[in-house]
Amino acid sequence: MNCQETEQLILDAFETPLSAAERESVDEHCSHCSACAQFAAAQSELDRHLRRFISAPPLNTDFRNLLMARIQQRPRPALRALSPDVAYGIGAFLALIVSSIVLPFKPETVLTLGVATCVAAYLLQSFIFVFVNEPSDDWKS
Amino acid sequence: MLSERRPAPAFELLVDRYQKKAFRLAYSIMGDSASAEDVTQDAFVKMWQILPEYDGRASPSTLLYTIVRNTALSALRAATHRRSASLDDCSYEVPAASVDTAAQLETEQLVRRLPDAEQQVVRLFYLQDRKVDEVGQMLDMPIGTVKSHLHRARRRLAEWMKR
Numbered sequence: 001m002n003c004q005e006t007e008q009l010i011l012d013a014f015e016t017p018l019s020a021a022e023r024e025s026v027d028e029h030c031s032h033c034s035a036c037a038q039f040a041a042a043q044s045e046l047d048r049h050l051r052r053f054i055s056a057p058p059l060n061t062d063f064r065n066l067l068m069a070r071i072q073q074r075p076r077p078a079l080r081a082l083s084p085d086v087a088y089g090i091g092a093f094l095a096l097i098v099s100s101i102v103l104p105f106k107p108e109t110v111l112t113l114g115v116a117t118c119v120a121a122y123l124l125q126s127f128i129f130v131f132v133n134e135p136s137d138d139w140k141s
Numbered sequence: 142m143l144s145e146r147r148p149a150p151a152f153e154l155l156v157d158r159y160q161k162k163a164f165r166l167a168y169s170i171m172g173d174s175a176s177a178e179d180v181t182q183d184a185f186v187k188m189w190q191i192l193p194e195y196d197g198r199a200s201p202s203t204l205l206y207t208i209v210r211n212t213a214l215s216a217l218r219a220a221t222h223r224r225s226a227s228l229d230d231c232s233y234e235v236p237a238a239s240v241d242t243a244a245q246l247e248t249e250q251l252v253r254r255l256p257d258a259e260q261q262v263v264r265l266f267y268l269q270d271r272k273v274d275e276v277g278q279m280l281d282m283p284i285g286t287v288k289s290h291l292h293r294a295r296r297r298l299a300e301w302m303k304r
Contacts, residue, residue, distance in 0.1 A: 011292045015273050042299040049302075053248040054267035057174040059164045059181075064156060067182055071189050084193075 001025050006036045014047055088125075092118040152189055155201055160185075162202075162269070163209045166279045169264040170213040180216050184209040206279045251301050259294040262287055 001009075006029045009022055018026065030037040060066075096114040100107040163184060167177035187208050195204065252260055265276045266287075277287045 008292075011295055012288075014295070015271065015288060015291065039299075042303065043295060046295060046299045046302060049244070049248050050252075050263065050267050050298075053245045054252070054264055056165045056168045056177075056268050059161055060178055063160060063164075063178065063182070067156060067160075067185050068153075070182060070186055 001029050003029075003033060003036055006030070006033070007039055010036070010040045010043055014043070088122065092122075152192065155188070155205070156185060159202060159205055162275075162279070163205060165268045166206060166209050166265065167213045169261050169268060170210065171217060176216060176220070177213075180213045181209065183216075184212045187212065203278065203281075207281065210279075210281065251298055254301065255294050255297060259290045259297075262290040263294045263298075266291060 006026055009018060009026050012018065013023075013026075026040070030040055092114075096111060096118070099114055100110040103110050160181065164177055164181045167180040167184070168174060171177045171180055184205065188205055195201075252263060255263065261280060262276060262282075265279060266273070269275045269279070273284055273287050273291075276282075277284045280287070282290075
């Protein structure tokens with residue numbers, strides 16, 4: 001193993017543990033290469049420094065309460081939040097009008113059955129969204 | 142009812158689970174706790190507002206980290222424009238009553254000399270318990286890129302420490 005490969009393994013070791021064979025190769029190389037031995041020592045010293053001195057200050061203990069207060073003051077944009085329902089309503093309304101004109105049945109019958117079907121479909125989709133199709137809830141685990 | 146498919150309890154769980162990580166990410170970019178906290182708050186508010194449109198294709202954490210990064214970078218740009226910035230304006234906080242203050246300051250100054258991307262990677266690597274995959278997810282970088290930033294930064298820092 002040459003010096004370049006040895007330095008690479010020395011740097012890798014700070015992220016993932018080396019295998020026994022890799023560790024042995026590094027030790028063997030460093031035992032007769034003072035430059036690589038110095039490199040390993042300098043990197044270990046640097047790692048100790050960084051571990052010791054890089055730290056984030058604690059998050060304000062009131063952070064969550066402040067955030068929830070902000071959210072209550074600033075509700076989601078109503079139009080954007082309601083857009084799926086509005087789109088569904090407009091689509092259903094247009095479909096009912098066209099169906100009552102085109103289909104060879106009494107318009108009252110078509111409208112009654114159409115409204116009933118739309119309500120049932122809406123409730124079914126809502127049920128699926130809320131209880132079945134909850135997307136990617138990996139924060140709940 | 143369709144539009145209410147992201148219930149508030151799920152959002153609260155998201156806050157509980159990711160507030161510290163989001164704060165660390167903001168801190169690694171902003172460099173001071175007050176600005177980092179503001180950025181984290183803003184990011185969670187934005188997350189709350191876009192949740193009705195969330196389609197579940199990306200994980201919530203990925204989406205949150207993207208919002209935190211973009212919010213922090215915008216705040217940083219705005220702050221840079223506001224000030225006639227000197228390097229001292231964006232210095233990282235150092236706890237006042239530490240016995241190692243001098244050594245910490247010296248380390249901090251060395252880290253600050255690194256290019257921005259390397260600084261962020263080095264800080265997050267140590268703030269996130271040395272987990273390369275988490276750093277990659279938080280900064281939206283492939284693991285190989287995180288490692289090469291880390292290695293370059295380590296070589297530079299060790300060289301500077303020798304002098």
